[in-house]
Amino acid sequence: MRQARRNTLRTLALALAGAAAVALALPQPAGAADSAWPKYFSVITPVVNTANHSLAVAWTSKFQQATGVRVAVKPAPNGFARAQWLNTNEGRLALVQASDYFDQMDAVQGYASAAGGPSDTRLIHMNMVTPWSYMVRGDSKIKSFADVGPGTRIALAKSSSFLVSGIDALLAYRGLTRDDVEIVEVGNYGANTAVVVEGRADLAFTSPISGTSYKAEAAPDGIRWLPLPAREDDPEAFARYRSAMAGYVPKETSAGVKSAKGMRMDHAFQANHVRADEDPEFVYQLVKWLDENHDSYKKDFTHAHMLSIDSLMAFLENGALQPLHEGTIRYLTEKGLWTDAFQARQDKLVALAKARAEAFGKAVAMAGEQGIKVEPGNDAWTSFWTEYRTENGMKESFGNQVMAMQ
Numbered sequence: 001m002r003q004a005r006r007n008t009l010r011t012l013a014l015a016l017a018g019a020a021a022v023a024l025a026l027p028q029p030a031g032a033a034d035s036a037w038p039k040y041f042s043v044i045t046p047v048v049n050t051a052n053h054s055l056a057v058a059w060t061s062k063f064q065q066a067t068g069v070r071v072a073v074k075p076a077p078n079g080f081a082r083a084q085w086l087n088t089n090e091g092r093l094a095l096v097q098a099s100d101y102f103d104q105m106d107a108v109q110g111y112a113s114a115a116g117g118p119s120d121t122r123l124i125h126m127n128m129v130t131p132w133s134y135m136v137r138g139d140s141k142i143k144s145f146a147d148v149g150p151g152t153r154i155a156l157a158k159s160s161s162f163l164v165s166g167i168d169a170l171l172a173y174r175g176l177t178r179d180d181v182e183i184v185e186v187g188n189y190g191a192n193t194a195v196v197v198e199g200r201a202d203l204a205f206t207s208p209i210s211g212t213s214y215k216a217e218a219a220p221d222g223i224r225w226l227p228l229p230a231r232e233d234d235p236e237a238f239a240r241y242r243s244a245m246a247g248y249v250p251k252e253t254s255a256g257v258k259s260a261k262g263m264r265m266d267h268a269f270q271a272n273h274v275r276a277d278e279d280p281e282f283v284y285q286l287v288k289w290l291d292e293n294h295d296s297y298k299k300d301f302t303h304a305h306m307l308s309i310d311s312l313m314a315f316l317e318n319g320a321l322q323p324l325h326e327g328t329i330r331y332l333t334e335k336g337l338w339t340d341a342f343q344a345r346q347d348k349l350v351a352l353a354k355a356r357a358e359a360f361g362k363a364v365a366m367a368g369e370q371g372i373k374v375e376p377g378n379d380a381w382t383s384f385w386t387e388y389r390t391e392n393g394m395k396e397s398f399g400n401q402v403m404a405m406q
Contacts, residue, residue: 040072041092054303074090078159079161082094095127096123096272097270098322101121102398102399105353109164109376111376118398119357124287125271126269130209132268136203136223137222144226148171149180155186155204160189169242173238192205197223208260213257214257227265246400247403251265271322294307352402
């Protein structure tokens with residue numbers, strides 16, 4: 001009996017040793033034991049069927065396979081929620097484009113809350129350079145900005161501030177207000193496109209790289225896009241337009257639905273942000289992984305090729321509109337890409353962001369002492385914040401301050 005027991009134990013020990021050897025011989029997730037990686041983190045994106053949500057799913061899937069780190073992709077209902085979720089630690093990365101960032105730092109519309117207002121965040125990496133324009137049905141008589149006039153039915157989605165600004169910019173170009181046209185309010189980004197396809201609105205501000213645009217182009221009537229006029233066509237009108245649409249770069253469109261390619265449109269640098277106090281080592285290692293493993297995920301989504309260091313460099317060379325995180329700067333420095341000129345602009349952007357975030361915190365505290373609720377739609381808070389900014393040398397919009405930066 002004892003001998004049999006000894007044999008059993010010996011067999012078990014040999015089996016365990018063999019299993020351990022096999023386990024060691026199997027490929028291990030790269031970086032799984034790297035101290036830079038947390039066990040879990042989340043990425044905040046726009047709603048499902050948007051390009052940036054699909055992009056996040058593409059790269060996080062490969063990242064999880066390679067590192068063993070669990071990553072959750074969290075689609076937020078709107079741009080205001082993305083800012084609030086990042087501020088309140090619901091996620092470590094959140095999608096931001098320059099116009100979003102500018103509006104948040106001014107605490108306008110849905111950003112006028114204590115949790116979703118101005119905060120000190122930093123850009124970590126570029127997602128995409130995304131075209132934005134005005135979509136009409138393929139059978140529409142509207143072919144240019146000049147055809148938009150009184151009575152035009154315009155879709156308006158208030159789920160993100162830049163969607164509202166896009167419509168106001170078009171109207172400003174034409175010398176119109178919302179009262180001059182027929183506004184068709186919709187509840188979300190998808191409906192913004194659907195009402196045009198269905199014939200309930202004549203025009204919508206959207207992106208040709210979104211899933212909703214691909215679906216719209218496949219509809220029986222198809223879709224068309226209004227080309228962005230050149231500044232020299234009407235300098236005064238373009239100035240009015242740009243005042244409402246700060247933070248965009250006009251250029252020929254090369255991505256998205258077939259109907260948009262070759263059209264002159266405004267383009268937005270869309271990036272992931274983290275809080276300024278995010279762990280520099282985590283940021284550095286993540287940016288490095290995204291760059292070095294780009295080939296592993298760039299074909300998993302149509303526009304994933306734009307999540308690249310080349311896109312980040314284009315952002316910097318066009319005049320960075322948001323400050324970068326120190327972990328990102330460390331990686332660019334190692335690659336010999338960070339310059340003194342970039343650092344000089346970075347210092348100005350950081351100072352501007354810190355000053356605005358600090359001012360907002362003080363204003364929120366003072367408003368609370370006076371019994372003023374800090375929430376969107378509260379006229380008392382809007383007036384208080386406007387007056388506070390004026391008294392503290394911040395009357396100029398944040399976007400205008402950045403755009404005027406030398």
